[in-house]
Amino acid sequence: MTPVHEEQRQFPVLDDCLHIGGIALTRLAERVGRTPFYAYERSHIASRIALLRQTLPAGLELHYAVKANPMPAVAQLIAPLVDGFDVASGGEMKIALDAGMSASQVSFAGPGKSNAELRSAIAAGVLLHLESEDEMHRAARAGDLLGLTPRVAVRVNPEFELKYAGMKMAGGARQFGVDAERVPAMLRKLGALGLDFHGFHLFCGAQNLSAKAICEAQHLSVQLGLRLAAHAPSALRMLNIGGGFGVPYFPGERALYLPAVAEGLQHTMQMLSAESPQTRLILELGRYLVAEAGIYVCRVLERKVSHDRVFVITDGGMHHHLAASGNFGQVIRKNYPVTIGNRVHAGARETASVVGPLCTPLDLLADSMELARVEPGDLVVVFQSGAYGLTASPIAFLGHPAPLEVLV
Amino acid sequence: MTPVHEEQRQFPVLDDCLHIGGIALTRLAERVGRTPFYAYERSHIASRIALLRQTLPAGLELHYAVKANPMPAVAQLIAPLVDGFDVASGGEMKIALDAGMSASQVSFAGPGKSNAELRSAIAAGVLLHLESEDEMHRAARAGDLLGLTPRVAVRVNPEFELKYAGMKMAGGARQFGVDAERVPAMLRKLGALGLDFHGFHLFCGAQNLSAKAICEAQHLSVQLGLRLAAHAPSALRMLNIGGGFGVPYFPGERALYLPAVAEGLQHTMQMLSAESPQTRLILELGRYLVAEAGIYVCRVLERKVSHDRVFVITDGGMHHHLAASGNFGQVIRKNYPVTIGNRVHAGARETASVVGPLCTPLDLLADSMELARVEPGDLVVVFQSGAYGLTASPIAFLGHPAPLEVLV
Numbered sequence: 009m010t011p012v013h014e015e016q017r018q019f020p021v022l023d024d025c026l027h028i029g030g031i032a033l034t035r036l037a038e039r040v041g042r043t044p045f046y047a048y049e050r051s052h053i054a055s056r057i058a059l060l061r062q063t064l065p066a067g068l069e070l071h072y073a074v075k076a077n078p079m080p081a082v083a084q085l086i087a088p089l090v091d092g093f094d095v096a097s098g099g100e101m102k103i104a105l106d107a108g109m110s111a112s113q114v115s116f117a118g119p120g121k122s123n124a125e126l127r128s129a130i131a132a133g134v135l136l137h138l139e140s141e142d143e144m145h146r147a148a149r150a151g152d153l154l155g156l157t158p159r160v161a162v163r164v165n166p167e168f169e170l171k172y173a174g175m176k177m178a179g180g181a182r183q184f185g186v187d188a189e190r191v192p193a194m195l196r197k198l199g200a201l202g203l204d205f206h207g208f209h210l211f212c213g214a215q216n217l218s219a220k221a222i223c224e225a226q227h228l229s230v231q232l233g234l235r236l237a238a239h240a241p242s243a244l245r246m247l248n249i250g251g252g253f254g255v256p257y258f259p260g261e262r263a264l265y266l267p268a269v270a271e272g273l274q275h276t277m278q279m280l281s282a283e284s285p286q287t288r289l290i291l292e293l294g295r296y297l298v299a300e301a302g303i304y305v306c307r308v309l310e311r312k313v314s315h316d317r318v319f320v321i322t323d324g325g326m327h328h329h330l331a332a333s334g335n336f337g338q339v340i341r342k343n344y345p346v347t348i349g350n351r352v353h354a355g356a357r358e359t360a361s362v363v364g365p366l367c368t369p370l371d372l373l374a375d376s377m378e379l380a381r382v383e384p385g386d387l388v389v390v391f392q393s394g395a396y397g398l399t400a401s402p403i404a405f406l407g408h409p410a411p412l413e414v415l416v
Numbered sequence: 417m418t419p420v421h422e423e424q425r426q427f428p429v430l431d432d433c434l435h436i437g438g439i440a441l442t443r444l445a446e447r448v449g450r451t452p453f454y455a456y457e458r459s460h461i462a463s464r465i466a467l468l469r470q471t472l473p474a475g476l477e478l479h480y481a482v483k484a485n486p487m488p489a490v491a492q493l494i495a496p497l498v499d500g501f502d503v504a505s506g507g508e509m510k511i512a513l514d515a516g517m518s519a520s521q522v523s524f525a526g527p528g529k530s531n532a533e534l535r536s537a538i539a540a541g542v543l544l545h546l547e548s549e550d551e552m553h554r555a556a557r558a559g560d561l562l563g564l565t566p567r568v569a570v571r572v573n574p575e576f577e578l579k580y581a582g583m584k585m586a587g588g589a590r591q592f593g594v595d596a597e598r599v600p601a602m603l604r605k606l607g608a609l610g611l612d613f614h615g616f617h618l619f620c621g622a623q624n625l626s627a628k629a630i631c632e633a634q635h636l637s638v639q640l641g642l643r644l645a646a647h648a649p650s651a652l653r654m655l656n657i658g659g660g661f662g663v664p665y666f667p668g669e670r671a672l673y674l675p676a677v678a679e680g681l682q683h684t685m686q687m688l689s690a691e692s693p694q695t696r697l698i699l700e701l702g703r704y705l706v707a708e709a710g711i712y713v714c715r716v717l718e719r720k721v722s723h724d725r726v727f728v729i730t731d732g733g734m735h736h737h738l739a740a741s742g743n744f745g746q747v748i749r750k751n752y753p754v755t756i757g758n759r760v761h762a763g764a765r766e767t768a769s770v771v772g773p774l775c776t777p778l779d780l781l782a783d784s785m786e787l788a789r790v791e792p793g794d795l796v797v798v799f800q801s802g803a804y805g806l807t808a809s810p811i812a813f814l815g816h817p818a819p820l821e822v823l824v
Contacts, residue, residue, distance in 0.1 A: 096775050099815025120717050120729045120773025142718045181725030183771040309528050310550045317589030321528045337778045363591040365528025367504050370745050404807040406483050407507025
């Protein structure tokens, strides 16, 4: 059987029109005032976080990885609902602090922090996830200059890989973190430099849909963190074990089974609290909090037929949503789930390809999908678009206006 | 033998430092004031155009496809050197007109022109390359509203494909242009609507390094244009046969042999002037005019070793130069030509991977290349970066500052 997309049930359909944030899509498009746009639903994000709080073990801390969706209104919404923010640049740190997240709850990771970023992070008082020995020395020098003691954790590149991850970030030679075997020596220097040591960051990979693989990596991460803590200059206060929870994008992919992840985490937390009761365990999630809460919406300009193939030509495309066009790390292009937002179920259907206004065949939002037969003015919806959408796209490509973003 | 990159000889090396626009790269970096940046060389662009004028047949018109590099200063430089500009959006049309190109020499192609863009293009008086029957009707309505007669050409989707093209844009079902067999009927309507017909646009594909394939496509395009002209409401004034001239990016690729293209064009122009002496033949080049004139420059933050593999960590990366990271339409990632701009030949060498500051393994500018052994502060140069660089990249990704652009 041909693999199909998971049914998109997160947004209700009334009068055959998708509703998001309780608003009919056609009306929302009028309110936004122009297409294309991204819309993110407040209640979906809040319920996702509530579900995690309810399902995952008590005491586990939940962080939001701002990179998934740095829209200031989204950060503002999430800030009071989680225990901290993780940022990947000075720009994201600004967003986190502007959103009201306390600097003591912000951590800053990334393999290429500039000296200016290190300085500004130390001035802010955020936790630096050190990615190399060299960065440790640069942070120490910046701290000396400022007369401040940098708060630091060490990002570890473990020996093991995260199985089934959409993107592997650990195991073997990596630009991320410090090879595990070199961490003990680094910790000795870190103590000698007088840095304020908090713990470790272990992040194995992203976009994983296998609860078993996630649990295994989490368990191994905590074991490794505990082993390395024996070399630390002070007690292990925190362990950030990353996230990597995936969402289903493509035909055949199924949602991550959260209760299984919760069970594994329970087991891992028991081990941690038995061996190191004062250590906080931090789960860092980006995509999983926001991806399914968001849609990308563009308008049909024309229905065009070329050699019996139907093209739906829209005012949006790969310049706004690179991942949906298949050009963001995918080796083989697959379709995101797509619908015609104002003709979800009723009327004639046909196989059509959704393209944008760009002069390149890469500009493809849906390749030969079964969709409602469109009229000009209809609204094409790309689901699963709340993470790595707008900011992961080449919006200046071919000089079209940037899409808008709304939180509803 | 392992394929290697074509030698990069366009910029001189003095005191082991690359010079662009007559300026040492280290000094240029100080002048720009920060890294990363793109630098484009005026004299390289001007000599490339001069070489084309000298090599290609007299009478052939040369257009610049602004999408390749829409930096206003670049457009301004090129405007007096070519016969016209081709634009792909209302935004690019503004750049073309601001650069001083006469509206009568600007043509506007693209499969998803909005009604607002059609109206603005008609108001400006540029030539519309109609991509569908529907667009023809929309243009006619916009012209009626404005009391102006739209100047139009018809973009044709021919039956044949461009062999060996990096990107095919014609043949079979396409979102671009009107299927050739439907053009005669469309031309009858076009006459009835009173549109001002100029000619045809046939663009088969981009990034082709085979002179033979290009000449064959050009010849077939002109033949098809002449055949279709029999159905036109007025004389065939122009034929835009696209461009598609490639530049060598990857190991094993060799520069297009221009004299062979010139010979083919000579033959094609003879056929055209014999059959339709009043028809202007237009070659539309983007990448070929600017790609090799440009470099992307970023600074080394750290030299990092992980499990005996060397990573050069820089302040630039895929968010600034998506194509060089292998995520812009490439199925298999290959390296662009890269060097250490201030240590081109001398000193120790080693195999290293150049990465950026992003928290993703996609952020890879060079994968295991032989390079000079770097020190922090060194300048990494990615060659062949003058086209589809900055504007084809997700610059907002992870909240880092945008790179600058200079024309020197």
